[in-house]
Amino acid sequence: MASATQKTKKKNAGAAADVELYTNGSFNPVIEQCDGCDRIVEVKTAKYCRTYTTPQAKWKLGICNFATHVKPEITTATIKINPLKAAKRASGR
Numbered sequence: 366m367a368s369a370t371q372k373t374k375k376k377n378a379g380a381a382a383d384v385e386l387y388t389n390g391s392f393n394p395v396i397e398q399c400d401g402c403d404r405i406v407e408v409k410t411a412k413y414c415r416t417y418t419t420p421q422a423k424w425k426l427g428i429c430n431f432a433t434h435v436k437p438e439i440t441t442a443t444i445k446i447n448p449l450k451a452a453k454r455a456s457g458r
Contacts, residue, residue, distance in 0.1 A: 387413045398424045401434035 386392070387408040394411045395402075404415045414420045416431045423429035428437055 384408050387411075391418055393419050393421065395420045396424060398429070398435075399432070402429075402431075403433040404431060 383406070387406065392413045395405055395414050399405060399412075399414060399420050402414070405412050406415045407413075414431070417423055417429075420429070423431065428435050
């Protein structure tokens with residue numbers, strides 16, 4: 366069984382690996398639209414998206430599909446139904 370100090374060392378090693386992952390240039394910092402998202406990780410002085418390397422590309426065509434702070438608007442279209450056809454359908458013929 367691992368002792369508490371071994372677990373702490375592993376946790377610190379994982380955190381160091383995360384810092385290296387975000388600061389080596391493969392991840393770009395988040396943009397303004399990302400503010401408030403639950404997937405943001407703050408490393409040193411910059412904020413990065415945990416899920417996507419280039420956040421600005423996800424917002425280019427609209428709402429980011431990974432965004433946890435924005436809900437897409439769902440529009441429902443009302444269709445006008447002919448009352449005569451509706452009566453026939455309801456009667457079961």
